[in-house]
Amino acid sequence: MNEYRDLRVALLGCGSVGAQVARLLLEHGDELTARVGARLTLAGIAVRDVNSKRDVDLPIELFTTDAERLVQGADIVVELMGGIEPAKSLITLALQGGADVVTANKALIAAHGKELSATAEQVGAQLLFEASVAAAIPILRPLSESLVGDHITRVMGIVNGSTNYILDRMDRFGDSAEDAAKVASDLGFLEADPTLDVEGFDAAQKATILARIAFHTEVPEAAVHREGITKITAEQIEAAKHAGLVIKLLAIAERVTGSDDTEGVSVRVYPALLRRDHPLATVYEGKNAVFVEAEAAGELMFYGAGAGGAETASAVLGDLVSAARRHIVGGPGIIGSLHADLPVLPVGEIITSYQIMLEVRDEPGVLAKVATILAEHGVSAASVEQNTSKGAAGHAALIIGTHAAREADLASTVAALANDSAVTEVLSVLRMEGAA
Amino acid sequence: MNEYRDLRVALLGCGSVGAQVARLLLEHGDELTARVGARLTLAGIAVRDVNSKRDVDLPIELFTTDAERLVQGADIVVELMGGIEPAKSLITLALQGGADVVTANKALIAAHGKELSATAEQVGAQLLFEASVAAAIPILRPLSESLVGDHITRVMGIVNGSTNYILDRMDRFGDSAEDAAKVASDLGFLEADPTLDVEGFDAAQKATILARIAFHTEVPEAAVHREGITKITAEQIEAAKHAGLVIKLLAIAERVTGSDDTEGVSVRVYPALLRRDHPLATVYEGKNAVFVEAEAAGELMFYGAGAGGAETASAVLGDLVSAARRHIVGGPGIIGSLHADLPVLPVGEIITSYQIMLEVRDEPGVLAKVATILAEHGVSAASVEQNTSKGAAGHAALIIGTHAAREADLASTVAALANDSAVTEVLSVLRMEGAA
Numbered sequence: 001m002n003e004y005r006d007l008r009v010a011l012l013g014c015g016s017v018g019a020q021v022a023r024l025l026l027e028h029g030d031e032l033t034a035r036v037g038a039r040l041t042l043a044g045i046a047v048r049d050v051n052s053k054r055d056v057d058l059p060i061e062l063f064t065t066d067a068e069r070l071v072q073g074a075d076i077v078v079e080l081m082g083g084i085e086p087a088k089s090l091i092t093l094a095l096q097g098g099a100d101v102v103t104a105n106k107a108l109i110a111a112h113g114k115e116l117s118a119t120a121e122q123v124g125a126q127l128l129f130e131a132s133v134a135a136a137i138p139i140l141r142p143l144s145e146s147l148v149g150d151h152i153t154r155v156m157g158i159v160n161g162s163t164n165y166i167l168d169r170m171d172r173f174g175d176s177a178e179d180a181a182k183v184a185s186d187l188g189f190l191e192a193d194p195t196l197d198v199e200g201f202d203a204a205q206k207a208t209i210l211a212r213i214a215f216h217t218e219v220p221e222a223a224v225h226r227e228g229i230t231k232i233t234a235e236q237i238e239a240a241k242h243a244g245l246v247i248k249l250l251a252i253a254e255r256v257t258g259s260d261d262t263e264g265v266s267v268r269v270y271p272a273l274l275r276r277d278h279p280l281a282t283v284y285e286g287k288n289a290v291f292v293e294a295e296a297a298g299e300l301m302f303y304g305a306g307a308g309g310a311e312t313a314s315a316v317l318g319d320l321v322s323a324a325r326r327h328i329v330g331g332p333g334i335i336g337s338l339h340a341d342l343p344v345l346p347v348g349e350i351i352t353s354y355q356i357m358l359e360v361r362d363e364p365g366v367l368a369k370v371a372t373i374l375a376e377h378g379v380s381a382a383s384v385e386q387n388t389s390k391g392a393a394g395h396a397a398l399i400i401g402t403h404a405a406r407e408a409d410l411a412s413t414v415a416a417l418a419n420d421s422a423v424t425e426v427l428s429v430l431r432m433e434g435a436a
Numbered sequence: 437m438n439e440y441r442d443l444r445v446a447l448l449g450c451g452s453v454g455a456q457v458a459r460l461l462l463e464h465g466d467e468l469t470a471r472v473g474a475r476l477t478l479a480g481i482a483v484r485d486v487n488s489k490r491d492v493d494l495p496i497e498l499f500t501t502d503a504e505r506l507v508q509g510a511d512i513v514v515e516l517m518g519g520i521e522p523a524k525s526l527i528t529l530a531l532q533g534g535a536d537v538v539t540a541n542k543a544l545i546a547a548h549g550k551e552l553s554a555t556a557e558q559v560g561a562q563l564l565f566e567a568s569v570a571a572a573i574p575i576l577r578p579l580s581e582s583l584v585g586d587h588i589t590r591v592m593g594i595v596n597g598s599t600n601y602i603l604d605r606m607d608r609f610g611d612s613a614e615d616a617a618k619v620a621s622d623l624g625f626l627e628a629d630p631t632l633d634v635e636g637f638d639a640a641q642k643a644t645i646l647a648r649i650a651f652h653t654e655v656p657e658a659a660v661h662r663e664g665i666t667k668i669t670a671e672q673i674e675a676a677k678h679a680g681l682v683i684k685l686l687a688i689a690e691r692v693t694g695s696d697d698t699e700g701v702s703v704r705v706y707p708a709l710l711r712r713d714h715p716l717a718t719v720y721e722g723k724n725a726v727f728v729e730a731e732a733a734g735e736l737m738f739y740g741a742g743a744g745g746a747e748t749a750s751a752v753l754g755d756l757v758s759a760a761r762r763h764i765v766g767g768p769g770i771i772g773s774l775h776a777d778l779p780v781l782p783v784g785e786i787i788t789s790y791q792i793m794l795e796v797r798d799e800p801g802v803l804a805k806v807a808t809i810l811a812e813h814g815v816s817a818a819s820v821e822q823n824t825s826k827g828a829a830g831h832a833a834l835i836i837g838t839h840a841a842r843e844a845d846l847a848s849t850v851a852a853l854a855n856d857s858a859v860t861e862v863l864s865v866l867r868m869e870g871a872a
């Protein structure tokens with residue numbers, strides 16, 4: 001029999017993910033040992049209250065409230081407490097002591113990932129966080145390893161399960177926004193503070209992490225243009241459906257060339273229209289998916305569960321094994337540096353297209369007026385559809401699809417339309433993504 | 437400036453993939469150097485004829501016809517010649533000399549992967565073949581690394597682009613089988629010998645590779661149950677569509693428990709019905725996708741281009757960088773062993789469900805007879821639909837959906853139905869996959 005070296009694993013936190021990580025480590029220990037080439041020993045689990053009820057039955061002697069001491073004796077620390085503190089201090093302590101760290105903490109990595117990665121690099125330790133974006137879906141490793149010889153141009157993801165659940169209910173079951181949110185809440189899909197989901201904060205955190213890995217560029221959360229789903233109406237969903245489109249909350253990170261030829265990145269979160277035959281259009285319920293465009297590889301998509309204890313634990317274990325293997329042999333870590341350090345361009349600089357729905361006076365010359373306003377702002381119409389049966393008497397609905405144009409020009413076009421006397425109401429403005 | 441060590445890369449073959457690999461290596465050299473921590477130097481390109489026309493303009497002095505000599509001076513060999521020989525001998529030579537090898541050669545890996553991996557292991561070299569399955573899509577690395585702490589239960593892929601293209605034309609454009617095949621052929625989607633595609637040989641090779649990586653088990657190509665798409669009719673496609681289903685050629689590798697409680701794997705390729713809301717159902721045109729089920733991670737899907745020079749080159753480069761990084765630091769290779777070595781169970785042992793379409797005499801008692809035959813074979817009907825408007829006068833079409841049952845029982849049920857006097861024709865038998 002082989003003599004295996006022991007690697008001591010410290011687990012911080014024992015919620016739904018932590019309990020599953022502990023279970024998998026204990027149940028699959030021998031198999032993991034064979035794959036790692038070292039024995040992964042669960043040295044302890046730091047919790048606030050040793051006697052709390054857990055999802056999984058675990059040996060009581062593993063639990064401790066002394067996280068600091070547990071960290072100091074560990075080769076690899078798995079942080080699953082969530083939140084900024086004490087997670088940040090404990091991770092820093094671990095890295096400074098030469099331990100590798102695996103975490104699923106998206107808020108922490110979004111806010112302090114740069115600093116923590118620098119700490120890791122200084123001591124030659126690893127900081128891995130695959131589970132922080134889209135839970136079970138392998139996305140950070142494919143971006144940083146499989147596509148390492150390619151040039152990623154765009155990452156576009158459905159990375160918040162609860163908002164996807166709400167929009168999907170509205171789309172496929174005709175729910176009102178309120179009813180859909182209630183179902184999502186009843187099923188436990190929404191965070192304790194639903195604002196984090198529905199206003200796009202959670203998606204924005206994940207977008208910064210995706211941008212960092214795809215483009216080797218630090219993007220502060222505050223630099224992410226963010227719009228939530230709270231203004232999306234059943235009417236917009238219905239109109240989209242009628243046009244062969246679907247509305248999804250997208251987190252987008254892409255390389256862009258600004259108007260002054262600056263090369264940069266744009267990171268944004270907003271609800272947008274997608275054609276029904278786009279691979280992201282059929283991501284139903286609370287599922288997540290990340291669509292990637294790269295110069296050589298073309299279009300790729302990674303799909304799966306974006307939440308859940310066992311699902312997230314699967315990604316944590318993958319990182320843990322990877323960290324353990326490198327812990328033994330040494331060498332450079334997996335996650336790339338921030339060497340590119342591209343500027344983050346404002347949302348006005350991105351190229352996109354709009355679908356604009358207006359209520360207009362049903363009288364001669366209105367179409368010409370609208371067309372003139374578009375032309376004055378350098379925006380070209382791809383389609384115009386008039387519907388006299390909708391809207392108040394003497395009014396018509398006008399649906400304008402624009403060609404791709406700079407966001408700032410599109411925004412000023414909408415402002416000018418809103419101010420025109422022929423336009424009685426701007427019913428809806430949505431961006432269109434994923435077009436060829 | 438850093439002093440980087442040189443790693444000499446030998447390229448074998450310069451077809452559509454090889455030329456793109458050479459281009460990417462030359463164009464992205466500095467960036468790759470930063471990511472690898474060593475300089476990847478293209479030492480040479482072995483070809484049959486130095487003066488052949490190439491897809492990409494490359495320095496003539498790189499070309500040689502002496503592959504053996506090129507291999508002997510290399511740190512990493514990238515084999516993109518295809519076919520069994522001389523690829524196999526050259527890879528063996530490279531590995532025995534301590535070089536790492538990256539290949540996209542599915543036929544070679546399917547037939548001789550076990551032997552070549554053993555050679556690599558003996559000398560501590562690496563053999564990587566991400567590009568051999570589903571070209572650009574990162575699938576082998578996620579299976580072997582991201583899911584290393586999980587238990588994969590099933591891998592189900594659309595891994596042959598040309599047959600997917602044909603079935604998709606029939607489904608979405610109503611093409612006949614002949615017309616769809618002609619379009620696919622005109623577009624260059626079919627191999628020189630279309631049998632490799634339409635009879636499922638190509639998919640079967642990829643299935644053995646997926647099974648090997650997912651289940652650490654060697655599966656000889658001959659052990660793969662294989663049915664092609666040549667018997668699929670426009671009527672079957674239409675009937676599937678009508679029922680909210682779609683027919684896809686699937687390569688399936690799964691853990692199964694045989695009737696005598698043997699734990700084993702089943703590997704098979706056949707056209708099967710999928711519900712339209714299954715993630716694989718919306719894989720259109722020549723795209724590939726691999727759907728993975730794992731105990732903890734749940735359902736995952738990896739989607740993208742399954743062919744193409746640049747697309748395949750992207751995956752080759754990912755492997756090349758990975759091999760280069762490990763070449764420098766040493767340590768265990770990525771691709772796991774065949775330690776599990778599970779038995780490959782015959783197709784009769786798998787659990788699946790059938791959709792059976794029969795033409796029957798339109799007379800009393802026929803349904804009872806059919807139900808009796810099912811029950812006698814231990815098969816339970818999930819749905820029975822009768823359609824008197826179809827078929828010859830005095831006849832009706834009967835569509836039976838079965839519950840999941842052992843394949844052998846289903847097959848003998850169909851045989852018994854075919855022999856019954858009430859049944860005038862067995863119109864269609866298709867398996868149903870992806871049901872919950």
